[in-house]
Amino acid sequence: MVNPPRSRGDLSDLPALQPLPTAAERAADVIRENIFEGRFAPGTALPEAALSNALQVSRNTVREAFRTLTSEHLLTYEAHKGVMVRWLTVDDVHDIYRLRRMFELGAFDLAIEGRAELDADEIDTTVTQAERAVEEGLWKEVGTANLRFHAEIVKAHRSPRISEVFQRLMTEMRLGFLAFTDQASLHGQFVPRNRALHDHIAAGRLAKARDEFVGYLDDAQDLIVKAVRKSDHG
Amino acid sequence: MVNPPRSRGDLSDLPALQPLPTAAERAADVIRENIFEGRFAPGTALPEAALSNALQVSRNTVREAFRTLTSEHLLTYEAHKGVMVRWLTVDDVHDIYRLRRMFELGAFDLAIEGRAELDADEIDTTVTQAERAVEEGLWKEVGTANLRFHAEIVKAHRSPRISEVFQRLMTEMRLGFLAFTDQASLHGQFVPRNRALHDHIAAGRLAKARDEFVGYLDDAQDLIVKAVRKSDHG
DNA sequence: CTTCTGTCGATTGTTGAACAGGCGAGGCAA
DNA sequence: TTGCCTCGCCTGTTCAACAATCGACAGAAG
Numbered sequence: 434m435v436n437p438p439r440s441r442g443d444l445s446d447l448p449a450l451q452p453l454p455t456a457a458e459r460a461a462d463v464i465r466e467n468i469f470e471g472r473f474a475p476g477t478a479l480p481e482a483a484l485s486n487a488l489q490v491s492r493n494t495v496r497e498a499f500r501t502l503t504s505e506h507l508l509t510y511e512a513h514k515g516v517m518v519r520w521l522t523v524d525d526v527h528d529i530y531r532l533r534r535m536f537e538l539g540a541f542d543l544a545i546e547g548r549a550e551l552d553a554d555e556i557d558t559t560v561t562q563a564e565r566a567v568e569e570g571l572w573k574e575v576g577t578a579n580l581r582f583h584a585e586i587v588k589a590h591r592s593p594r595i596s597e598v599f600q601r602l603m604t605e606m607r608l609g610f611l612a613f614t615d616q617a618s619l620h621g622q623f624v625p626r627n628r629a630l631h632d633h634i635a636a637g638r639l640a641k642a643r644d645e646f647v648g649y650l651d652d653a654q655d656l657i658v659k660a661v662r663k664s665d666h667g
Numbered sequence: 668m669v670n671p672p673r674s675r676g677d678l679s680d681l682p683a684l685q686p687l688p689t690a691a692e693r694a695a696d697v698i699r700e701n702i703f704e705g706r707f708a709p710g711t712a713l714p715e716a717a718l719s720n721a722l723q724v725s726r727n728t729v730r731e732a733f734r735t736l737t738s739e740h741l742l743t744y745e746a747h748k749g750v751m752v753r754w755l756t757v758d759d760v761h762d763i764y765r766l767r768r769m770f771e772l773g774a775f776d777l778a779i780e781g782r783a784e785l786d787a788d789e790i791d792t793t794v795t796q797a798e799r800a801v802e803e804g805l806w807k808e809v810g811t812a813n814l815r816f817h818a819e820i821v822k823a824h825r826s827p828r829i830s831e832v833f834q835r836l837m838t839e840m841r842l843g844f845l846a847f848t849d850q851a852s853l854h855g856q857f858v859p860r861n862r863a864l865h866d867h868i869a870a871g872r873l874a875k876a877r878d879e880f881v882g883y884l885d886d887a888q889d890l891i892v893k894a895v896r897k898s899d900h901g
Numbered sequence: 902c903t904t905c906t907g908t909c910g911a912t913t914g915t916t917g918a919a920c921a922g923g924c925g926a927g928g929c930a931a
Numbered sequence: 932t933t934g935c936c937t938c939g940c941c942t943g944t945t946c947a948a949c950a951a952t953c954g955a956c957a958g959a960a961g
């Protein structure tokens with residue numbers, strides 16, 4: 434019994450095994466999640482000792498997590514004063530939307546000129562996720578799916594850096610979402626518009642999609658600016 | 668002897684004293700500078716213990732500096748393997764220039780439409796600095812002044828985030844400059860073109876300036892891509 | 902009563918030592 | 932070659948300690 438010569442599998446598209454997350458990374462994850470859940474509200478100070486106790490990791494590890502989150506603009510840091518959850522100002526929102534317009538409308542422009550492609554299938558996936566989450570009332574999931582929707586559009590640039598910067602902008606945006614008492618009214622109204630945008634894109638009506646998208650961004654910006662302004666004055 | 672009633676000085680325009688840099692920040696500064704000077708070449712591993720010894724700070728402090736520099740994209744980090752000075756690939760250079768075009772040409776477009784202003788005086792300052800540095804053969808200074816030239820253009824957006832992202836892009840670019848054996852030939856040829864661009868801007872010939880700038884970016888990108896490709900193959 | 906000015910406790914910045922665990926190189930056997 | 936084992940180096944993390952800084956409070960001075 435001679436076995437046939439062993440052939441080796443195709444390794445070209447094997448995903449590289451990612452290293453186990455370190456304690457510092459997990460700490461950052463937990464803190465980040467607590468911010469998005471609203472348990473650490475903007476303005477809240479986060480003392481190192483308290484976090485060290487709560488997460489059961491050493492102060493040094495907490496400090497590393499803080500540095501990570503500070504570079505993500507979720508925390509502000511002042512020497513000898515420690516960190517606190519960041520406040521989003523009205524100016525911040527305007528600035529974020531300036532960049533969103535650049536990246537997202539830019540993606541539409543590329544697609545319209547035929548120099549890039551919007552992946553209608555992937556976009557459909559994100560909208561469907563959002564619609565399901567709406568039905569089940571999982572508003573945080575709606576928010577997440579919505580962010581993915583926009584990230585998918587930005588992917589048309591095929592630029593790792595644009596995607597990364599955009600990702601960070603969307604993370605910052607979530608700080609703005611916290612200004613809403615009910616995220617239902619916030620996210621809910623945009624899901625149907627996402628669906629409409631997808632339909633235009635899938636049907637090749639890119640110029641039409643772009644037009645609607647301009648209004649979409651204006652409305653979203655208005656909404657968030659008002660919420661932030663109100664919570665800022667409070 | 669009765670003293671006249673004490674008057675208090677005018678404190679309104681006293682510049683706020685900025686906090687002393689912490690050891691971690693100074694460590695990051697030193698490491699960053701050593702990278703730009705070429706003493707820590709791309710690909711070089713930086714063991715924590717060695718840096719701790721050299722800088723005379725504790726390992727924990729070195730690790731904090733590493734986190735900072737990693738978030739600046741100057742170091743790459745792998746768990747249990749430590750950090751090393753980042754390699755810039757040809758794809759990286761293309762991606763960086765994609766964003767440079769977006770930001771810098773975008774600034775010209777805003778200025779042309781009259782929705783923003785390019786500060787010719789500030790731009791002149793940076794060009795003059797570069798010209799002086801060329802005369803004295805201080806090539807690192809030439810590079811720094813050149814970066815300031817471009818940063819000044821991008822300021823037209825009046826967007827803190829655009830300026831910040833751009834700043835980070837330019838820091839990454841310096842990793843590309845290291846691929847050149849003589850930075851003289853690299854920076855030298857662009858200073859006269861900076862001067863020409865300034866003259867166009869100062870005279871209000873914005874469209875003309877934009878045209879020349881497109882070629883400027885193409886040439887610079889070509890040059891750096893070639894250098895990176897060569898050093899990458901070596 | 903108001904305005905300054907010490908003082909003190911809490912928190913951050915930093916250190917140094919310690920130990921577990923992952924990684925890579927080298928050697929040895931199948 | 933391939934597989935296995937060991938060993939040293941380095942990173943990940945902890946802990947305890949101390950100096951420096953900050954903020955609040957209370958008392959002194961006017």
